[in-house]
Amino acid sequence: MLRNVTGLVLDPKVEESLSGLADEMGLTKPDLIRTILSDWLVANAYLPVPYALDEESAVDGTA
Template sequence: MTRIAFARELESASDAIADIALTTIASELAIPKGDLVARILREWLETNAYLPVP
């Protein structure tokens, strides 16, 4: 297996794990996955001073 093929496999696996994790967390919080992603991004941007805090 070449490095490029391994990198693609690893990226694919990590994407699948991230999708499963987001789906699980969203279902536990009873919110849509898209809203969860938006919330995570908003909080990260506010914490790192990229967005004003409302």
């Protein structure tokens, strides 16, 4: 099992985009990558949703 692997090689355009987004969001690049990866795994049902969904709540109809 790999943990805390450093030296992830990314395409220069991806590297530049991640660096800019991390600066914009006030995160470190590793924190941003962890967030993106975690969100993707949840969205694609590889990880459970980290909070309970309340289907009884009223919504205002905006997205």
